[in-house]
Amino acid sequence: MSMEGRGLLVVVSGPSGAGKGTICKGLLETKKDIVVSISNTTRLPRDGEVHGKNYFFISREEFLDMISKDGFIEYAEVYGNYYGTPRRYVEENLHQGRDVLLEIDIQGALQVKEKYKEGVFVFILPPSMEELKARITKRGTEDEKEILRRFESAYKEINYVSRYNYFIINDRVDTAVEKLRSIITAEKCRVDRFKMKLIGQ
Amino acid sequence: MSMEGRGLLVVVSGPSGAGKGTICKGLLETKKDIVVSISNTTRLPRDGEVHGKNYFFISREEFLDMISKDGFIEYAEVYGNYYGTPRRYVEENLHQGRDVLLEIDIQGALQVKEKYKEGVFVFILPPSMEELKARITKRGTEDEKEILRRFESAYKEINYVSRYNYFIINDRVDTAVEKLRSIITAEKCRVDRFKMKLIGQ
Numbered sequence: 001m002s003m004e005g006r007g008l009l010v011v012v013s014g015p016s017g018a019g020k021g022t023i024c025k026g027l028l029e030t031k032k033d034i035v036v037s038i039s040n041t042t043r044l045p046r047d048g049e050v051h052g053k054n055y056f057f058i059s060r061e062e063f064l065d066m067i068s069k070d071g072f073i074e075y076a077e078v079y080g081n082y083y084g085t086p087r088r089y090v091e092e093n094l095h096q097g098r099d100v101l102l103e104i105d106i107q108g109a110l111q112v113k114e115k116y117k118e119g120v121f122v123f124i125l126p127p128s129m130e131e132l133k134a135r136i137t138k139r140g141t142e143d144e145k146e147i148l149r150r151f152e153s154a155y156k157e158i159n160y161v162s163r164y165n166y167f168i169i170n171d172r173v174d175t176a177v178e179k180l181r182s183i184i185t186a187e188k189c190r191v192d193r194f195k196m197k198l199i200g201q
Numbered sequence: 202m203s204m205e206g207r208g209l210l211v212v213v214s215g216p217s218g219a220g221k222g223t224i225c226k227g228l229l230e231t232k233k234d235i236v237v238s239i240s241n242t243t244r245l246p247r248d249g250e251v252h253g254k255n256y257f258f259i260s261r262e263e264f265l266d267m268i269s270k271d272g273f274i275e276y277a278e279v280y281g282n283y284y285g286t287p288r289r290y291v292e293e294n295l296h297q298g299r300d301v302l303l304e305i306d307i308q309g310a311l312q313v314k315e316k317y318k319e320g321v322f323v324f325i326l327p328p329s330m331e332e333l334k335a336r337i338t339k340r341g342t343e344d345e346k347e348i349l350r351r352f353e354s355a356y357k358e359i360n361y362v363s364r365y366n367y368f369i370i371n372d373r374v375d376t377a378v379e380k381l382r383s384i385i386t387a388e389k390c391r392v393d394r395f396k397m398k399l400i401g402q
Contacts, residue, residue, distance in 0.1 A: 123392070166390040179390055186387035189367040189380055191324070 007094040009116050010034070010184055011102045013109035014124035015154030017136040019170040023124060024103045026177035034099040034184070037090050040066070043081035056086075074104065074111035079149075083108065099184065106157050113163065120187050122180060123164040127171040129155060208295040210317050211235070211385055212303045214310035215325035216355030218337035220371040224325060225304045227378035235300040235385070238291050241267070244282035257287075275305065275312035280347070284309065300385065307358050314364065321388050323381060324365040327355075328372040 014020050028036055041055045042063050051057050063082045066072060073091075075084030085102055093100045102112065113121055126132035136150050161167050166183050170176045187193065215221050229237060242256045243264050252258050264283045267273060274292075276285030286303055294301045303313065314322055327333035337351050362368050367384050371377045388394065 122390075161392060164392050166387065167392050167395075168390055179386055182383035182386035183390060185380055185383035186367065189323075189369055189384060191362060191365050191368050194368075 005097060007097050008099040008184065008187060009090070009094060009102070009112075009119035010099060010180075011104065011109050011112055011116075011119050011121045012124060012180065013104055013106055013121065013164070015106070015126070015132065015157040016150050017132050017154060018124040018126045019135065019173070019176070020103050020124040022173055023168070023170060023176045023180055024101060026173055027101070027180050031181060031184075034101050035093050036101045036103070037085055039083050039085055039104065040072075041081060041083045043079075043083075055083075073115060074108040076105065076107040076111070078105060078107065079146075085112070106160050110160070110163060118193070120166070120183065121164040122166045122168060122183060123161045124176070125158065125161065125167055125169045126154075127169055206298060208298050209300040209385065209388060210291070210295060210303070210313075210320035211300060211381075212305065212310050212313055212317075212320050212322045213325060213381065214305055214307055214322065214365070216307070216327070216333065216358040217351050218333050218355060219325040219327045220336065220374070220377070221304050221325040223374055224369070224371060224377045224381055225302060227374055228302070228381050232382060232385075235302050236294050237302045237304070238286055240284050240286055240305065241273075242282060242284045244280075244284075256284075274316060275309040277306065277308040277312070279306060279308070280350075286313070307361050311361070311364060319394070321367070321384065322365040323367045323369060323384060324362045325377070326359065326362065326368055326370045328370055 012020050012024055024036065028034070038052065039055050040058050040063060042058065042060045045051070045054070045057055049055065060082065063075075063084065066084070066086070067075060071087055072084035073087045075082060077083075083105065085104060085108065090100050090102070102109075104112070109121060112119060126135065132154055133147075133151050136147055136154070168176050168179045168183075213221050213225055225237065229235070239253065240256050241259050241264060243259060243261045246252070246255070246258055250256065261283065264276075264285065267285065267287070268276060272288055273285035274288045276283060278284075284306065286305060286309065291301050291303070303310075305313070310322060313320060327336065333355055334352050337348055337355070369377050369380045369384075
């Protein structure tokens, strides 16, 4: 185990369409010393989504059973579907000193923050609201009403940035990925995080 | 001026011989959007040191005159010589939105922290005390007593790390430089730093 002991919990969040998925993917392509937690969801797979890669697609019954067994560190119902982060995978990896990346929505991130105050909470902002609208629209899998609902929700959600530790404006993916990588590197250098260990030396 | 407005004050400090000079030099070689503050000193130049590059070498009278005019953001007498950071250069650059790098000793850094709480304070640690001793000795410009005094002082000074925001263990220069660069990038993404501006948008 490294000097750091317990791994770092990195929570990447933000409004739908801000590009948090793309940024996390970019990080994972080059950074191999972080594991990603795969969420469970009851919604149906979108085109190209793979079970066990994008999500674990499970039934409503299975999801409710896991809730009853305290099996999630966060879960939420969004647009009528359940999404949740299984507790066991996160806990085991952090305990073994591995950093864990969560890419989750804002409701979920705020739940995680209640229990994991030492986590690093990163909010992804779209470069502008117009851009956000374009991205939500371009996804092309939702009808008009769904798009409008998402856009309004995203607009309200942006105020939650104040509850996070860091923000990244996603105007260029490579720059945004580099910022996320820097945040993780910097957090490991924070004196507050390891004060007890250093003083003891 | 960027969204950030005022520039970031980055203070790199640590015990003598920890390698803070080498790390700052490494950062400046590739990072062009940060200016470095050159200290004034009353000590004599070491071999190869250049006036206006390593230090401004000034007389004791000139130094005392600047003190009386509040011309330093920090100054200290170390081993019988004065060292100080001229206020004007730092203030002008920060005001113009430029990041400023200070490489100063611990006494000086703690003075700067009193006045610039929003600064980023980075403590460079030697990989081990043995290594620190070797580095101080290798410099080869001091006599035995001077070396011993520096080593004892460095040992005591390491406890000051708890007053800093970040620490970097200088076991490999390129890794240490990368950490310093990441800290600066990450600090610009901190929500606390720009909360007011973001909420106002």
